[in-house]
Amino acid sequence: MRAIDIINLLNQWAPSYLIDEWDNTGFQIGDLDKEVKKVLISLDLSREVFEKAVEEGAQMIITHHPIIFKPLKAIRKGNYKEGLIYDIIKADMVVYNAHTNLDLTIGGVNDALAHLLEIKNIQPLKVVYEEPLYKLVVFVPNSHAELIRQVLGDAGAGWIGNYSHCTYNVEGVGTFLPQENTNPFIGEAGRLEKVDETRIETIVKEKDLKEVVNKMIKAHPYEEVA
Structure with a gap:
């Protein structure tokens, strides 16, 4: 090493x-x-x-x-x-x-x-540093929701205290109209599509943001990730 x-x-x-x-x-x-x-x-x-x-x-x-x-x-x-x-x-x-x-x-x-020293109720005398946190929201077809949640957590998103892989999820219907020269994962160009999707919300530390977003985009099935 x-x-x-x-x-x-x-x-x-x-x-x-x-x-x-x-x-x-x-x-x-x-x-x-x-x-x-x-x-x-x-x-x-x-x-x-x-x-x-x-x-x-x-x-x-x-x-x-x-x-x-x-x-x-x-x-x-x-x-x-x-x-x-x-x-x-x-x-x-x-x-x-x-x-x-x-x-x-x-x-x-x-x-x-x-x-x-077996000290109880430990509190800092002053805050030395507060790491910036970002809220990350992504929409994904239900078939890939579990995959994206896992990828986000493994990349460092969703840490709250001693808990990792924390997310909030809401299911709904997403719509999109693929334009010419597109290669949609679902549907076809020129036709409005309605897809059962999951909105995944999580938090990301500033130092992990770039890697989390890059890995999420790489694993996401959509040509254009929202």
């Missing part, structure tokens, strides 16, 4: 939009395309941690706190932090950290601490 593949998986759990503005979190050192067979995980990246990673044959180090927090003016051999970064680069190792985003994400550090 490449380093970028591991980072993408971590970003799904602790997304970058949760990173506080003062923080410096994410990919910090190395080659994103490097093949990784062993990862060392630590709270901080110290000289001892680096030497342990070398000893264990790890190609990647993942930490909670960033080793590069403020801009560096130079990377010099011998200086403690700069020298450590120098040696990490020389060892062709990848370094990634997840800090405030891991603190805030669902199931992250804050949730884990609250669980260990």
Whole structure:
């Protein structure tokens, strides 16, 4: 597995939009395309941690706190932090950290601490981020309603809390008149058609919208999806 593949998986759990503005979190050192067979995980990246990673044959180090927090003016051999970064680069190792985003994400550090302390009625002190949601509505012949619901849910639509594949459905009659040079799934050009259809409504996160719409259109039987 490449380093970028591991980072993408971590970003799904602790997304970058949760990173506080003062923080410096994410990919910090190395080659994103490097093949990784062993990862060392630590709270901080110290000289001892680096030497342990070398000893264990790890190609990647993942930490909670960033080793590069403020801009560096130079990377010099011998200086403690700069020298450590120098040696990490020389060892062709990848370094990634997840800090405030891991603190805030669902199931992250804050949730884990609250669980260990057996805190009840947990509420955030402030809203850090509210992900935009879109309402998606599509009309589909009844024969394909179940397929489209499944495709939408599998693509990431319909998440409400810990529930996935949430939709609202209403059956009715759709009408359309195919024009010349069309190839309708039902009916023929020049003739008004009435079709038993299902109106499917769901919600989609902004980050998933493009993929959800593309997969829905690909699976939909109609030449023109409405």
